[in-house]
Ligand SMILES: CSC[C@@H](O)[C@@H](O)C(=O)COP(=O)(O)O
């Protein structure tokens with residue numbers, strides 16, 4: 382129970398440090414989302430990163446390294462829109478710049494999620510197309526502006542690159558065209574939304590579609606060939 386500040390002050394009880402309710406809520410949503418992504422198998426080992434932009438413009442992002450299924454609020458740190466940590470010694474996600482790029486580009490983006498699912502990794506390594514196309518799936522309606530299954534969404538795919546500023550320059554060319562996030566080849570997906578709940582729903586939608594597509598392609602390629610030996 383929180384002490385009444387008036388009584389606490391009179392009785393010499395130490396008051397808690399200044400409350401930052403918005404930050405606490407953002408950090409808690411990142412911790413919960415990390416657990417959810419882990420339950421779904423999308424953040425193996427130390428893979429993945431998560432962020433939230435607060436209403437006042439602050440950006441909360443996960444520290445680099447560490448398992449995203451076991452985050453605590455201390456695993457979440459503050460960076461500016463250029464991805465620089467605000468507190469000395471903090472080491473933000475190695476891919477912070479990709480989060481900040483999305484916030485810089487889309488004024489209404491409030492949460493960004495990155496995971497390494499099997500489906501996004503495998504599908505993007507089995508074709509060198511510039512985009513993966515998803516069509517005729519009901520769940521396509523999870524993405525902004527989609528009202529019917531009878532559509533074809535392109536999810537851009539970019540070559541993986543450990544040089545994140547260079548990778549972000551490739552991504553920049555296609556950000557306006559993508560409605561369902563993007564894939565880094567052999568690596569994973571980036572998805573965003575106006576808040577954490579919607580970003581998570583879109584990630585879940587995209588991962589569901591990628592799993593369907595992986596299954597569909599496996600079945601199509603498994604059409605029996607007559608053994609003539
Ligand atoms: C398990 S290696 C994954 C990393 O190289 C990276 O791609 C990743 O998603 C996590 O990096 P992080 O710096 O913890 O945010």
Ligand SMILES: [Zn+2]
Pocket residue numbers: 428429430476495496497568569
């Ligand atoms: Zn990654």
